[in-house]
Amino acid sequence: MREFLIILFSAILVNNFVLTRFLGLCPFLGVSKNIKTALGMSYAVIFVMIISTAITWPLFNYILYPRDLAYMQTVIFILVIASLVQITEMFLKKLIPPLYSSLGIFLPLITTNCAILGLTILNIDEGYSFVESMIHAVGAGIGFMLALVLFSGIRTKLEHSEVPRMMQGLPIALVSASLIAIAFYGFKDLIEQLFG
Amino acid sequence: MTDLIFTVLFIEAFLLPALIGGGIALGMGVIIMIAARVFFVPVDEKMKNLVNILPGINCGACGYSGCEEYASALNSGETQDAGKCPVGGADTASELAEFLGLEKPDFTPQAAHVFCHGTLYHTSKRFDYSGTVSCEAAHGLFSGPNSCTYGCLGFGDCAQACPYDAIYMADGIAHIDSTRCTACGLCVKTCPKLLIEIIPKHLNAYTVKCKNKWPGAQTRKNCSIGCIGCRMCFKTCRFEAISMDGPLAVIDQEKCTRCGECLDVCPTGTIHNGLMVAPDSENHPRSTGLHLWVDPKIRKKQAEAQNNTFKQDE
Structure with a gap:
């Protein structure tokens, strides 16, 4: 149980996908203009992270690895994740339309995002078991959501503040993103203090 | 022998990965095809x-x-x-x-209307505000810099929310161009002072352009054009269209016959005649001087003079 908690919290805070690993930066900068779209995107990311981990972990450990085909993971993973999201989208459209309309455009957008692929490959590299991988996926998704929501709050503030002309728009967004990232480094000791 | 090794190598190194990769791709393709059939949603x-x-x-x-x-x-x-x-x-x-194939509905066109005309000339500033240019932010700081804490802050949150470009800011308050307004209600939601309401689109509408709930003396001190709750219009109205909400007169647009009697008795000039139009329009108050406060007696004379000219035209 303790290991699970460590994996969950370190994925959310210490090894935050966006702010520490710098994965999934395009949605981080692209849809963080207001909290509503940031939340929509985050739900889609959590959702896709969980289903893609659930399918890629067994695929790697039972099909690719025993046949010495570990080098094919990137190709196979992208292929599998992309088609899986496609299927889930159809499934949701038919059976749970409210969820489909709330995830909306974000679901296909996130399909082959680097955060998703990064998560599945990290699960393999870290040697996580299936349950650990799933917990890691949930943690990574929540961490993504945390970063996105925090950042959207900052960006709405940025829109109202006077920024020097050469820094307006993306530059100031990137600067503030790196400041949050530095702040997140402060969590490094937290996990050790809590669980160490 | 070399042939055999070559064959084994060929199978191990090329054929197997290709088969597995291709197999997974094919499998996924088939599953998507099936899913597309099973979960097909007809578009109406x-x-x-x-x-x-x-x-x-x-x-x-x-x-x-x-x-x-x-x-x-x-x-x-x-x-x-x-x-x-x-x-x-x-x-x-x-x-x-x-x-x-339904019955045609009765449709009364509507427009949003700002219930405040305390411009820069009617109100004063309690302090200098140099923060975020947003009504919501200013409202959070001691209810904003205006002397009247009920009134329009004039930072234009509503103008930004308007998808039709119908709201313009002038003299420190918001005006809604009723010719462009579609009554979608987006501005109503953004105003932190709750000053905007949707009313029937009568170009001649009479409204008490004020929302303050202070007693008369305090209103007087903070805004020269605010409703002081003197009940003059309430007593004058023959159609029971005006009611008193505490110290504030409210005109019921459904009952109002637009006779204009209340306008004449209002001592502060709070009651306003007509909906706003764009600044470039001929009927804009900036050109007619309607939105600036004028002593009622003088205005009455002006109105009479105007009526006379109309009569002469006829």
């Missing part, structure tokens, strides 16, 4: 047409979360009322009714 042609008739800005003024929701409610018979879209107006309503 009628729905498509209904959505096309609606304006498609998803403002939510109809009470549904967007144009598509309203269209599906109409389509499924959940509502029989084709006149719920204030943005599309009478045209959209009759088009929808025609398409669905």
Whole structure:
């Protein structure tokens, strides 16, 4: 149980996908203009992270690895994740339309995002078991959501503040993103203090 | 022998990965094909047409979360009322009714109206505000810098929210160009002072352009054009269209006959005649001087003079 908690919290805070690993930066900068779209995107990311981990972990450990085909993971993973999201989208459209309309455009957008692929490959590299991988996926998704929501709050503030002309728009967004990232480094000791 | 090794190597190194990769791809393709069949959702042609008739800005003024929701409610018979879209107006309503074979609804056009005309000239500033240029932010700081804490802050949150460019800021308050306003209600939601209301679009509408609930003396001190609750209009109105909400007169637009008697008795000039129009328009108050406070007696004379000129024209 303790290991699970460590994996969950370190994925959310210490090894935050966006702010520490710098994965999934395009949605981080692209849809963080207001909290509503940031939340929509985050739900889609959590959702896709969980289903893609659930399918890629067994695929790697039972099909690719025993046949010495570990080098094919990137190709196979992208292929599998992309088609899986496609299927889930159809499934949701038919059976749970409210969820489909709330995830909306974000679901296909996130399909082959680097955060998703990064998560599945990290699960393999870290040697996580299936349950650990799933917990890691949930943690990574929540961490993504945390970063996105925090950042959207900052960006709405940025829109109202006077920024020097050469820094307006993306530059100031990137600067503030790196400041949050530095702040997140402060969590490094937290996990050790809590669980160490 | 070399042939055999070569064959084994060939199979191990090339054929197997290709087969596994290809197999997974093929499998996924087949599954998607099956899924597309099983989870096929037919697109309703009628729905498509209904959505096309609606304006498609998803403002939510109809009470549904967007144009598509309203269209599906109409389509499924959940509502029989084709006149719920204030943005599309009478045209959209009759088009929808025609398409669905419903009765044509009575459609009264509406417009948003700012219930404050305490401009820079009528109010003063309690302090210098140099923070974020946003009504909501200023409102959070001691209810904003204006002397009247009920009044328009003039930072233009509503103007930013308006998708039709119907709101313009002048003399420190918001004005709504009623010719462009579609009564979608987006500005109503953004105003932190709750000053904007949707009223029937009578170009000659009479409104008490004030929302303050202070006693008269305090109002007087902070705004020269605010409603002081003297009840003059309340007593004058013959149609019971004016009611007193505490120290504030409110005109019921449904009962109002637009006779204009209240305008003449209002000592502060709070009651306003007419809806706003764009600054470039001929009827704009800036050119007629209507929105600036004028002593009622002088204004009465002006009005009489104007009436006389109209009579002469006739």
